[in-house]
Amino acid sequence: MIQYIADDDHFKEVIARVPNVKKLLWIGTADIKDLYVGDRPFLGVLADLVSRGREVRLIHAKEPGPNFREDFDHYPILFSEMERMLCPRVHFKIIIFDLTMAYIGSANLTGAGLGMKARGRRNFEAGILTDDPELVDAAINQFDAVWAGFKCKKCGRKKFCGDPIK
Numbered sequence: 001m002i003q004y005i006a007d008d009d010h011f012k013e014v015i016a017r018v019p020n021v022k023k024l025l026w027i028g029t030a031d032i033k034d035l036y037v038g039d040r041p042f043l044g045v046l047a048d049l050v051s052r053g054r055e056v057r058l059i060h061a062k063e064p065g066p067n068f069r070e071d072f073d074h075y076p077i078l079f080s081e082m083e084r085m086l087c088p089r090v091h092f093k094i095i096i097f098d099l100t101m102a103y104i105g106s107a108n109l110t111g112a113g114l115g116m117k118a119r120g121r122r123n124f125e126a127g128i129l130t131d132d133p134e135l136v137d138a139a140i141n142q143f144d145a146v147w148a149g150f151k152c153k154k155c156g157r158k159k160f161c162g163d164p165i166k
Helices: 009-020 042-051 066-073 076-081 133-147
Strands: 002-006 024-029 055-060 083-086 093-097 101-105 126-130
Touching: 002 009, 009 042, 009 093, 009 101, 009 126, 024 133, 042 055, 042 066, 042 076, 055 133, 066 076, 093 133, 101 133, 126 133
Parallel strands: 024 055, 055 083
Antiparallel strands: 002 126, 024 093, 093 101, 101 126
16 A cells, blocks of 8 residues: 555554554654643553553654644653654654554644644655555665664764764
């Protein structure tokens, strides 16, 4: 399956899958904000996953703003159990579900990016959702190369990295 995802379909087709993760969820994004799913912070959804023993990894390019940090503080399990790293070079938007499905696209982990803001405040976004093994493996390999630090030696932005891998 390869499905084209546009605009607010990001919420309906991608974010709606997050609570159903059975083993792991990997998220790579340049920007992350205090995203809400209905009236609930997305961080609450992630906290539920972690509390049910799911592995959640998050790579993002910059420190989130104060609203995100305030929401994050309400979920101490995320601080202790969710794996998170900063990489100022990350600009990809990848979400990997249980190593069997991947979203690869343009949408950051923000309300405007994922179609969760009011109609006039959403970004125009595009991506694909797929379970094609070659595409899923390519997304896994790119995410994992950053996560494992394989790209760090030649990055050229080490002085800006708040979370360097030795």
